[in-house]
Structure formats: structure tokens, C-alpha cells
Amino acid sequence: MIITAGRVVTPARVFAPGWLHVEGRQVVAVGAGTPPAPADVELAGTVAPGFIDVHVHGGGGASFDDGAEAAEQVLAAHLAHGTTSMVASLVTMEPHRLDHTIKELALLADDGRLAGIHLEGPWLSPQYRGAHRPDLLEEPSARRVDELVELAGPHLRMVTLAPELPGGLDAIRRLTSAGVVAAIGHTDATYDVARRALDAGALVGTHLFNAMRGLHHREPGPIAALLEHPDAFVELIADGVHLHPAVLRLATDAKPHHTALVTDAMAAATQPDGDYRLGSLAVQVRGGQARLPDGTIAGSTLTLADAVRYAVLEVGLPIEEAVRAATATPAAMLGLHGVGTLRPGSEADLVALGPDLRVTRVMKAGSWL
Numbered sequence: 026m027i028i029t030a031g032r033v034v035t036p037a038r039v040f041a042p043g044w045l046h047v048e049g050r051q052v053v054a055v056g057a058g059t060p061p062a063p064a065d066v067e068l069a070g071t072v073a074p075g076f077i078d079v080h081v082h083g084g085g086g087a088s089f090d091d092g093a094e095a096a097e098q099v100l101a102a103h104l105a106h107g108t109t110s111m112v113a114s115l116v117t118m119e120p121h122r123l124d125h126t127i128k129e130l131a132l133l134a135d136d137g138r139l140a141g142i143h144l145e146g147p148w149l150s151p152q153y154r155g156a157h158r159p160d161l162l163e164e165p166s167a168r169r170v171d172e173l174v175e176l177a178g179p180h181l182r183m184v185t186l187a188p189e190l191p192g193g194l195d196a197i198r199r200l201t202s203a204g205v206v207a208a209i210g211h212t213d214a215t216y217d218v219a220r221r222a223l224d225a226g227a228l229v230g231t232h233l234f235n236a237m238r239g240l241h242h243r244e245p246g247p248i249a250a251l252l253e254h255p256d257a258f259v260e261l262i263a264d265g266v267h268l269h270p271a272v273l274r275l276a277t278d279a280k281p282h283h284t285a286l287v288t289d290a291m292a293a294a295t296q297p298d299g300d301y302r303l304g305s306l307a308v309q310v311r312g313g314q315a316r317l318p319d320g321t322i323a324g325s326t327l328t329l330a331d332a333v334r335y336a337v338l339e340v341g342l343p344i345e346e347a348v349r350a351a352t353a354t355p356a357a358m359l360g361l362h363g364v365g366t367l368r369p370g371s372e373a374d375l376v377a378l379g380p381d382l383r384v385t386r387v388m389k390a391g392s393w394l
Contacts, residue, residue: 026391029064030072030377033057035367036349045072047373050391055367068377070385071344074352074367075109075374076329079183079359080143080232080260080287082114082303084294084328089113090304093129100138102295105394106328107376107384110140110356110364112182114289116304117146117157120169127177134180140361141182144173145231148186148196149211155236156303156323157211165196174203181205182359185231187212188222201226206359208260209247211236219250223257229358232289233259233276235267235322252279258358260287261350263332263340264325266314270340277342277350285355286332286347291315291324334382344382 026047033043035055044060046053054061082088085102087095100111113130115123123144133139146157148165163169165186174181183206188194197207209222210231215238230237230251238246251257261276262268263286277284288294291303293310301308301315308315308323315323329351336347356365363372377386387394 026065027060027062028066028068028072028375029060030068030070032071032344033367034071034073034345034348036074036345036353037366037368039345043072045367045375047388047391050373052367052371052373053369055369068386070380071378071382072367073348073376073378074365074371075376075387075389076107076333076351077110077140077355077361077365078103078108078288078290078329079112079140079285079355080114080145081111081290082116082324083292084290084296086292086296086301088292088303089130090115090118090126092126093133096130096133096139103290103328104387104389106295106330107387108329109374109376109387109389110361112141112143112359113139114143114145117149117161118304119161124176127173131177131180139180140364141180141359142177143183143185144181145185145210148184148190148193150187150189150213152213153187153211153236153238155211156306156308156317156321158305164190165192167192167195167199170196170199174200174205179204183208183229185210187214188225188227189214189218194221194225197222197225197227209237209251212247213238214247216245216247216250219247223250223254228257230257230259232262232267232287234272235262252276256283258283258285258354260285262287262289262325262327263336264327265335265339266325267322273336273340274342277346281346282349282354284350285358286329286336286350287355288327288329288332289324290327293326294328296326330376330378330384337382
């Protein structure tokens with residue numbers, strides 16, 4: 026199948042116009058101008074790699090916390106909006122329930138339906154817990170870290186924790202040595218503690234600026250440590266609620282190749298306003314904003330397609346930067362191979378965007394939805 030488009034974002038390069046040659050599940054060629062043979066599909070807008078969401082809790086009225094059947098519902102909802110690879114994020118929950126959910130989701134990852142699992146908790150700061158039950162938060166122990174690593178096997182991609190907790194730095198070392206990405210988040214860490222966490226192997230800042238000690242000129246906290254570290258990646262939620270456009274520009278200017286757009290979406294993503302749950306907490310969605318009854322932000326109702334559109338049209342990022350932040354960067358951050366780009370040998374996961382950057386078509390593994 027040969028596909029032409031007004032613009033092809035690889036995202037290493039932008040071809041305008043451009044074309045792709047897809048055979049089976051793979052991209053076999055990509056180029057600019059006129060394709061080597063007549064096009065099978067002609068698109069007027071933009072073609073980009075399928076989006077990769079590495080921090081998402083739910084969508085389509087369901088949550089990953091509820092196991093494999095609910096996970097299929099989440100995957101389908103976001104796939105329809107161009108997200109072709111997803112890492113299932115789990116909030117803090119009872120240990121027995123967490124273990125059971127990890128086992129179920131690992132089976133989906135075995136089948137290639139999920140790109141992995143992300144544990145957001147239970148090793149979080151009570152002060153910056155966000156939408157996590159305070160009675161379930163705990164300090165990391167070597168025994169529990171090793172249990173969860175063994176339980177999830179190769180599918181545990183990332184763990185978010187507060188490094189200032191007793192045992193936090195040791196947990197980062199244990200996770201890193203097991204090949205799991207350690208992320209700093211939901212944290213009251215000082216600048217010095219955050220630097221020690223990065224030196225211990227932490228690689229990511231979970232939803233930077235949100236649910237962490239703020240940036241201050243005398244105690245810059247984890248934000249400055251993450252932004253100045255040359256190898257650290259940072260997640261950004263581009264929905265107009267979590268971050269001001271100027272803050273998004275600040276982060277992307279500081280780390281143009283290390284910012285990953287994420288949704289942190291909960292069950293209400295792609296759904297109407299109403300009452301939902303995140304873990305065991307009640308969430309009210311009004312005007313597309315998800316909040317606990319006390320007003321605390323409880324994830325988002327975002328899709329990555331909306332995040333890319335917002336980043337370009339409202340924040341002012343170039344299309345190639347926004348696409349990279351939703352594709353190649355998250356893939357590099359978590360070591361996901363064969364996705365996040367359009368080049369010979371990559372998976373034929375594509376999203377077609379109209380002139381207004383809204384999704385018009387989605388291809389997964391060489392097949393149009």
C-alpha cells in the first residue's frame with residue numbers, strides 16, 4: 026500500500042508533500058514528493074506515527090485498575106483517537122488487588138496488546154499524593170520492590186515514586202538494576218534529594234510541575250533538577266488545565282528532545298461529563314475537567330491527539346516537536362522498539378490528521394481501523 030499526504034512527519038524529518046510504502050505490518054519506504062508508484066490512499070492532511078501514551082489510567086468509561094476486560098475497553102477508546110501504543114498506569118491500591126491486576130495486564134502485554142505497565146504508587150508523598158488514597162501509601166521496602174518486579178516480569182516499564190521517602194533511593198537503584206525506569210513524582214523532594222535520585226538512576230519526571238514541590242528561587246526542588254539534567258525525560262500534560270502554555274513552552278525549550286506528552290487520562294476520557302472513579306476514589310467530571318470532591322485534579326479526560334493539537338494550536342509548538350513528544354520521545358524513554366517513528370522496518374502504526382489536526386484515520390500494524 027502506498028499512501029501520500031500533504032505532510033508526512035516521521036518525526037525525524039517532515040516531508041511536504043510526502044509518501045509511505047507499507048507492506049504487511051511494516052513501513053518499507055518513506056520519502057518526499059512523488060511516490061515510486063501510484064498511490065493507493067491519498068490524504069490531504071498530515072500523516073504521523075501512531076501516538077504512544079506512557080501514562081494513562083483509563084478511557085472509554087473503563088480503567089486499567091479493573092483488569093483485562095476493562096483494559097480492552099480503554100485500549101479501543103484511545104486507539105480510535107490515534108494512540109496505537111499504551112502503557113497501562115495503575116494508581117495506588119490494596120496490595121492484593123494490585124498484584125492481581127498486574128497479573129491480568131501482564132497477559133495482555135504478553136500478547137502485544139499493551140506496551141507495558143506503569144506503577145504510580147504506592148510509594149508517594151502524602152503531601153503531594155493527588156488522587157491517591159492516603160491510607161494506602163507506604164514507604165518502599167526492598168522486599169516489596171523485588172516482589173513487584175518479579176510479578177510483572179519484563180512488562181514493568183516504569184515506577185513513579187517519591188525519592189525522599191525512607192528507602193526511596195535504594196528502591197530507585199533496585200528498579201534501575203532490574204531494567205525498570207524509575208520516575209520522580211508525587212514528591213516533596215528538595216533539589217539535592219532529586220539530584221541524588223537522578224544520580225541513583227532515576228530517568229523521568231512524572232507529569233512535571235504537577236503533584237510535586239514547586240519551583241522556588243531559593244529551593245528549586247525537583248523541577249529544576251529534572252530540567253537541567255541532560256539525560257532526564259519529563260512528562261507534560263497538555264490539556265490547558267494542568268499547565269499554563271508558558272510553562273509548557275518553558276519545559277519544551279529546556280528539553281526539546283526529552284519532553285513526552287502524556288494524558289494521565291482516567292475513565293472519562295472520550296466520554297461525557299459525569300461521575301466516575303479513579304481507583305477507589307470518586308471523581309466528578311465537569312466541563313471536561315476531572316476532580317475529586319475537594320477540587321483536587323484527578324487525572325484528565327485527554328487523548329494524545331487532543332494534546333498534540335493543543336500543543337501546536339494553543340502553545341505554539343512546531344508540528345514536528347509536538348509529534349515527536351507524543352511518539353519518538355516516549356518510545357525512547359521506555360525503550361519501546363519499532364514504534365514512534367516512520368522509517369523502513371518500523372511498525373506500520375499511523376495516524377492521519379486533517380487541516381485542523383483532528384484525527385481522520387488510524388492504522389494499526391498495517392490495517393486501517
